[in-house]
Amino acid sequence: MLIVFIRSIILYFVITAAIRLMGKRQIGDLQPSELVITMLLSNIATLTVEDISIPMIMGIVPVFTLVSIDVIVSYLSLRSRRIRRTVSGSSKLIISNGKIDQKAMRELRFTTDDLMAALRAQQIFDLADVQFAVAETTGTISVCPKKTAAPPTAKDLGLAPADTDPPVMLISDGEVSTAALNFLGLDMEWLNKVVKADGASIPEIFIMTAENPTKYTIIKKEPRK
């Protein structure tokens, strides 16, 4: 048990270091430590389930050890910037003021194709429209387009629309969400009245969303064929 415990800790740090060494392009949308935990946990679980000669405790010990180590490392990362940078790395500017930092691209092993694909994913098709682009610690690229290429905002147009909350789902497939009703400060009496006015009953509603007592949308269930 002690050996499994120590080996789990060693493996956690070794694989985290290996993932960090591989660089940002390998890790997808997860932080390096999250990827390590996902990989190791799935393998440990598979082995323990498949091989019945392995005692259950030998699967449980590394699982809890790895999860505990990850929580502790996350906590330490939260407290110390240095640990955060060591474990997760830091974001890197790859386009600054419209100029590509080729050295940073080489360091990250990002090809021009990778860059263009990342820009296209953000609806930017012309490199000249990019003001800044940052390779995040998760491997994704965040792009800030030039003001001339960015869609105008209400502020740009001199408008001042009122801030509103997004619509809340009140009924989903005939089921009422009392939490959503409470959030909007409404009650069942109001809901029944509104639904009745629409010529339906609650079980007949597929989706009902509302922003306030006067602005709501009701979609009825389609009759089954």
Place this chain on the structure above:
Amino acid sequence: MKRLLICLTLLTTILAAGIFSAAYVRNTNARIQDLCAEIREQVISDTDPSSAITELCTCWQEHCKILSFLENFNSVTAISAEMSRLPALASADPADLIEQIDSISEQCRLLSQRHLPSLHSLL
């Protein structure tokens, strides 16, 4: 913070359980090694080793129950099978008994080595 405390408690518990289990395996293995040496000596000096063999088998049966929670099932059953041959060999061939005892002693030593932290077991 609550999650951190749970994790720290878990890690401490696992570490403590690990140390206890390693100490238990080490002590029981030492006991098994002593009994094996005693049986070997008794066979060489032509003394009846039956009581030592019974003691070894009882010790292994107890150890086996706990070891099944910590060790691969196949490794434990392999030694159990070898142990079960001892009483019959005691009354038959002393040379075979010595060989069997040496084999059991070596297997138990290797098994316990896997539970004790060393460069070999860790890497």
